[in-house]
Amino acid sequence: MKEIEEIKSRYIRGEATESEAKILLExxxxxxxxxxxxxxxxxxxxxxxxxxxxQNYSSEEELLRLKRRIRFNTKTSFSMPRPLKVAALxxxxxxxxxxxxxxxxxxxxxxxxxxxxxxxxxxxQIHQLFLADGSRIWLNSGSKLNVPSVFTGDERxxxxxxxxxxxxxxxxxxxxxxxxxxxxxxxxxxxxxVRAYPDADVVQTTLHTGKIKLHAGxxxxxxxxxxQTQLHVNTGKIQVKNVNPVNYYSWRDGRYELKDExxxxxxxxxxxxxxxxxxxxxxxxxxxxxxxxxxxxxxxxHFLALLNLSIPIQYQINMDEIIIEKx
Amino acid sequence: MMTAxxxxxxxxxxxxxxxxxxxxxxxKPLFYFALKFVDEEQAKDVVQDVFYKLWEDKSLSISGSxxxxxxxxxxxxxxxxxxxxxxxxxxxxxxxxRMQEDELLFYSNEHSSLIEAELKEQxxxxxxxxxxxxxxxxxxxxxxxxxxxxxxxxxxxxxxxxEKHITKALRYIRLSLGDYLPLFxxxxxxxxxxxxxxxxx
Numbered sequence: 431m432k433e434i435e436e437i438k439s440r441y442i443r444g445e446a447t448e449s450e451a452k453i454l455l456e457x458x459x460x461x462x463x464x465x466x467x468x469x470x471x472x473x474x475x476x477x478x479x480x481x482x483x484x485q486n487y488s489s490e491e492e493l494l495r496l497k498r499r500i501r502f503n504t505k506t507s508f509s510m511p512r513p514l515k516v517a518a519l520x521x522x523x524x525x526x527x528x529x530x531x532x533x534x535x536x537x538x539x540x541x542x543x544x545x546x547x548x549x550x551x552x553x554x555q556i557h558q559l560f561l562a563d564g565s566r567i568w569l570n571s572g573s574k575l576n577v578p579s580v581f582t583g584d585e586r587x588x589x590x591x592x593x594x595x596x597x598x599x600x601x602x603x604x605x606x607x608x609x610x611x612x613x614x615x616x617x618x619x620x621x622x623x624v625r626a627y628p629d630a631d632v633v634q635t636t637l638h639t640g641k642i643k644l645h646a647g648x649x650x651x652x653x654x655x656x657x658q659t660q661l662h663v664n665t666g667k668i669q670v671k672n673v674n675p676v677n678y679y680s681w682r683d684g685r686y687e688l689k690d691e692x693x694x695x696x697x698x699x700x701x702x703x704x705x706x707x708x709x710x711x712x713x714x715x716x717x718x719x720x721x722x723x724x725x726x727x728x729x730x731x732h733f734l735a736l737l738n739l740s741i742p743i744q745y746q747i748n749m750d751e752i753i754i755e756k757x
Numbered sequence: 758m759m760t761a762x763x764x765x766x767x768x769x770x771x772x773x774x775x776x777x778x779x780x781x782x783x784x785k786p787l788f789y790f791a792l793k794f795v796d797e798e799q800a801k802d803v804v805q806d807v808f809y810k811l812w813e814d815k816s817l818s819i820s821g822s823x824x825x826x827x828x829x830x831x832x833x834x835x836x837x838x839x840x841x842x843x844x845x846x847x848x849x850x851x852x853x854x855r856m857q858e859d860e861l862l863f864y865s866n867e868h869s870s871l872i873e874a875e876l877k878e879q880x881x882x883x884x885x886x887x888x889x890x891x892x893x894x895x896x897x898x899x900x901x902x903x904x905x906x907x908x909x910x911x912x913x914x915x916x917x918x919x920e921k922h923i924t925k926a927l928r929y930i931r932l933s934l935g936d937y938l939p940l941f942x943x944x945x946x947x948x949x950x951x952x953x954x955x956x957x958x
Contacts, residue, residue, distance in 0.1 A: 480789035614854040
């Protein structure tokens, strides 16, 4: 009995060992009538920490921390003083002189209260956004990203349709996951590019730095920097290639490098990049492959001229519509 | 210094809760309450989470006292953390978390912490009323964080005696605060019925 008094006292002062804690726990279970008195006495001991303000706790500092956290997750307008300040749930910033636009959902309303946010980037534009966790995402023309207003739970999850370059802040406790057509990319802290437009047959994932794990159906692929996977959506087949990753995210800087791509896919990318529509006869360009560098500061005619060098064509431009025929 | 719960109007500004006042008033007691069960950094985060949730969860509806509501939220958040650590802990370490959990579960509607009851002044007074030797030992141990061995040496008494004085002091204070225990319920008299969507302006 003497011993338990000592253990009780030691536990209150935080000096009890694991085995003493075990004895105390068993004792409390056996003597429920003593439990209230014991915990009240411990509470008295603990409460003096508050009375005496013994900890280094600043309410003012913590309030600022709370306000920062709230601000990160609510700012939805673009009235922020500096575009690059990480200050909002989603902050749309200027990129190389393109228009900043606060994007609204398809219905034309900004869904401030919605749990999930849909960020839609129109053709011909690029957007950069900052997430509250410190991650950055660049969205290429004609892309759509679904991102929750706040990351809750064990993982940070977004879904993408289109092309984006991700620079993900490290947080091993909360893995970042990107869901795209036919695959899930699991990230710990890294940068990579994904191209997964709904009308393309291939989903392309290119790793720049770090490590990612790609889940597609039953297959799991670990990617190392400089590696690229190509998932063929219809067959579910995955190919891994070594590439120069720079070519796959230079679009952020207004330089879109397309290497040995299916020509009809190239047309679709050109449509998004320059916000035009291209009409052509499917049979004319079937199974042709093409490499080209599209530049933001060059017009679509520049592209047509380059195309003409490898494949003789005739074209007609009516406003935003381009009609291409094989010569 | 607060001796009783502040009436709810204290926190109202234009019919909404004023986050500044609310936080400045409650964060510290909530922090010290959380500190009973989790470490310092975790306790800070717990308080952040409680207020963040208050702001974020538009469907939260408060019934009962605001005080009780905040402490319950804090308690639940601590419980989540302990549960998580308990699951991860090796068997040998799990006892500690089980003990913390048991103590945490003690704080229910039936029992509140003295911190929640805002009995700061009474706690201060209670020390003054301790028998002299007992008070001396308690102050050296609790406020000057001296080890029992050092206190024994300083006062020329045995370590066992030091232990006894501390145990006695805690029992003495518990009994002297006994009168206030029914007051715990009274303190919850400030009822509110306010959706937290109207929370911070």
